[in-house]
Amino acid sequence: MSFRCGNPDCAYAETGICVRRAEFPNPEEQCPDLRAGRQAATQAAPPTPLSTPAPPPAAEIEPELEAGRFWSGFALGAEEAGALLWAPETRLFTLMGGRDRGKTCWLTAAYILLANGFTDGFPYRFCGSRSLHGFQRLSDPAFKWSGPHDRILPRTTQASLRQPSFLHLAFKPRSYSVKRTTHVLLTDMPGEWFQNWADDGSRALPETLEFLPRTDGFLLAVDAQQAVADRAYRKDVRYLLDRTVALAQHSQAVRRPIAIVLTKYDAIVKKVPVPSLTSRKDPAAWGPLEPSLRSLVTALGDLPSGTPWDIFPTAAFSRPAAQPVGVLAPLAFLLDTTTRPMPLEPRSAPREYRGDFFEVFRSEGL
Numbered sequence: 001m002s003f004r005c006g007n008p009d010c011a012y013a014e015t016g017i018c019v020r021r022a023e024f025p026n027p028e029e030q031c032p033d034l035r036a037g038r039q040a041a042t043q044a045a046p047p048t049p050l051s052t053p054a055p056p057p058a059a060e061i062e063p064e065l066e067a068g069r070f071w072s073g074f075a076l077g078a079e080e081a082g083a084l085l086w087a088p089e090t091r092l093f094t095l096m097g098g099r100d101r102g103k104t105c106w107l108t109a110a111y112i113l114l115a116n117g118f119t120d121g122f123p124y125r126f127c128g129s130r131s132l133h134g135f136q137r138l139s140d141p142a143f144k145w146s147g148p149h150d151r152i153l154p155r156t157t158q159a160s161l162r163q164p165s166f167l168h169l170a171f172k173p174r175s176y177s178v179k180r181t182t183h184v185l186l187t188d189m190p191g192e193w194f195q196n197w198a199d200d201g202s203r204a205l206p207e208t209l210e211f212l213p214r215t216d217g218f219l220l221a222v223d224a225q226q227a228v229a230d231r232a233y234r235k236d237v238r239y240l241l242d243r244t245v246a247l248a249q250h251s252q253a254v255r256r257p258i259a260i261v262l263t264k265y266d267a268i269v270k271k272v273p274v275p276s277l278t279s280r281k282d283p284a285a286w287g288p289l290e291p292s293l294r295s296l297v298t299a300l301g302d303l304p305s306g307t308p309w310d311i312f313p314t315a316a317f318s319r320p321a322a323q324p325v326g327v328l329a330p331l332a333f334l335l336d337t338t339t340r341p342m343p344l345e346p347r348s349a350p351r352e353y354r355g356d357f358f359e360v361f362r363s364e365g366l
Contacts, residue, residue, distance in 0.1 A: 007033040074134040075165040078211070081185055084168070085214060090183040091338050092166075092214055093331075096244070097221030098198075098236060099191030102263030102316060104153050106221065107167060107186060108142050109316035109324035110331060111135040114169070122328045124171040124335060127181065131167045134188075145320055165189065171335065182339055184331075187211075198239040217257045217334035218244055224262040224313070227292040228272070234292045241299045248303055257308040257337040259330035260296060262289075266318035266325075280311045308337045 018027035275285035283294035
């Protein structure tokens with residue numbers, strides 16, 4: 001029987017013997033305890049094997065994921081970037097500059113070149129990204145840009161970005177004999193954060209730019225058009241570079257390269273032709289840009305000896321459908337200077353002469 005008797009002392013369902021069999025010749029028909037048990041079993045009958053419970057709504061399903069294993073595909077937050085920075089093959093490059101300096105356009109143009117294979121002269125192979133959706137979200141408005149009067153990309157503002165944000169790229173040298181992969185984190189921060197740092201110093205670092213001491217290389221975005229025409233702007237750029245140089249002086253053992261990225265150079269290229277590669281570190285070779293660059297070169301003179309730096313003219317979006325120019329050069333410079341094996345400095349161990357005359361001769365190799 002699939003039901004129990006209503007009498008707790010009866011085991012009719014297991015044994016088939018009614019505990020009140022002396023009272024009822026036919027217990028199944030006459031025993032009120034068995035009828036009560038049958039009725040209760042019928043009302044509480046379990047569902048048939050063919051019936052299955054309805055699945056929960058999709059919004060209530062929360063897959064159990066291992067922390068740190070999966071990536072959203074958009075910009076990396078501080079925790080994700082921090083976990084990646086533990087690896088020795090990771091490089092953090094900080095893209096600095098105030099608001100409307102062309103930082104986001106430079107990032108987007110670099111991605112467009114890498115994604116489409118326009119990498120002539122770039123000595124590294126693009127081999128992946130953990131923020132492809134983030135790059136794609138930046139590049140979609142760029143492809144829709146129709147002319148100089150429209151904004152190419154929306155600004156990265158403090159309202160839309162409260163925590164540090166990083167974009168990820170992975171590279172390998174074009175030499176197939178070298179299998180080393182370098183992971184690059186590029187910052188995508190509001191310009192106001194860097195302006196606050198230039199004005200307030202270390203007080204502006206917590207909760208915004210606290211990652212700066214971990215930086216492996218700097219990209220200082222300088223609006224070329226404003227650098228020619230606006231003296232106040234040139235002072236702002238100098239203040240920011242002074243902060244960067246002071247940060248570099250605190251760690252003399254590390255040589256963090258600095259790339260001066262002249263953005264929007266297409267706006268002044270007719271007035272300021274691009275100097276040759278051998279003369280770009282000479283401010284006099286830049287014509288109308290000389291006052292601005294001379295001030296920056298003077299500040300760079302206070303870097304720890306041997307710190308690499310260079311100047312790179314770039315044009316991310318000169319006109320619709322035009323290919324970006326010079327964008328990958330500063331990235332190649334930072335990759336080269338931060339991944340190149342450094343020669344070991346020879347060190348001589350002091351000789352120790354102890355007591356005995358013959359031990360002195362043995363130490364001299366005689």
